[in-house]
Amino acid sequence: MPKRLLTILLHSLSLLPLLLLIINGLGGRLTANPIQAITQRTGQAAVLWLLFSLSCSPLQWLSGWHFAGQARRPLGLYAFFYAALHFLTFAVLDYGLNLSLIGAALLEKRFILVGLLALLLLLALALTSNRAAMRYLGRHWKRLHRLSYAAALAVLHYLWAVKSDIRQPLLYGSILLILLTLRLPPIRRALIHLRQRS
Ligand code: HEM
Numbered sequence: 579m580p581k582r583l584l585t586i587l588l589h590s591l592s593l594l595p596l597l598l599l600i601i602n603g604l605g606g607r608l609t610a611n612p613i614q615a616i617t618q619r620t621g622q623a624a625v626l627w628l629l630f631s632l633s634c635s636p637l638q639w640l641s642g643w644h645f646a647g648q649a650r651r652p653l654g655l656y657a658f659f660y661a662a663l664h665f666l667t668f669a670v671l672d673y674g675l676n677l678s679l680i681g682a683a684l685l686e687k688r689f690i691l692v693g694l695l696a697l698l699l700l701l702a703l704a705l706t707s708n709r710a711a712m713r714y715l716g717r718h719w720k721r722l723h724r725l726s727y728a729a730a731l732a733v734l735h736y737l738w739a740v741k742s743d744i745r746q747p748l749l750y751g752s753i754l755l756i757l758l759t760l761r762l763p764p765i766r767r768a769l770i771h772l773r774q775r776s
Contacts, residue, residue: 584645592656595623596663613671620664625736627657628700628729629753636760639769651707654725658700661732665697689738696731699724722761729754 599619602608608615634650637643673679683690703724733754737747759765
């Protein structure tokens, strides 16, 4: 498939959660508690797009598909975009930008504090994702570490946020663990070797 088409597909699919949110919102189909529904949907999209972004390199090593490597950055930026919408829903729609209430929630609820740390890491990544900043900061692994820590904190935030059924955060946590294990140098080398032999 030509790169241009793949790029259009990547952006269309990444904007789909937002489009569905707007369509469902305008149609009044966001449950009896729309603010909670928006918070949950944007949170889900943020954590999913983080996992997609972290899947790109292993996919490239295994398949040799260059586009997978190029998709990592936009997917990470979409993760930040949804995390920012998620935070804004919480801060503006839910807490009416009341800073003392937001501060109290941060101090009282550990899952909110962990969410904030994940968001700050994603913000740092988004701010340094342009070419000039990447040249200045150098080493690729620093960015990768930030992305991995943000994903780990986001999964922990999810685990602590849900009240009863922890199956989905545990599933995301397991996928994250597999994705991070695939990056260990011997496993990465084995993946590349496997591709070159086939
Ligand atoms: C300061 C930053 C953040 C705040 C204040 C915040 C706030 C919240 C709140 C209040 C909920 C509970 C929603 C509910 O069920 O009532 C929630 C759930 C969630 N958040 Fe965050 N969050 C933050 C950062 C993040 C980040 C950075 C991510 C992902 C990258 C994330 C992903 C999620 C997910 C996946 C859920 C669970 C959604 C579900 O129940 O389906 N959050 N967050």
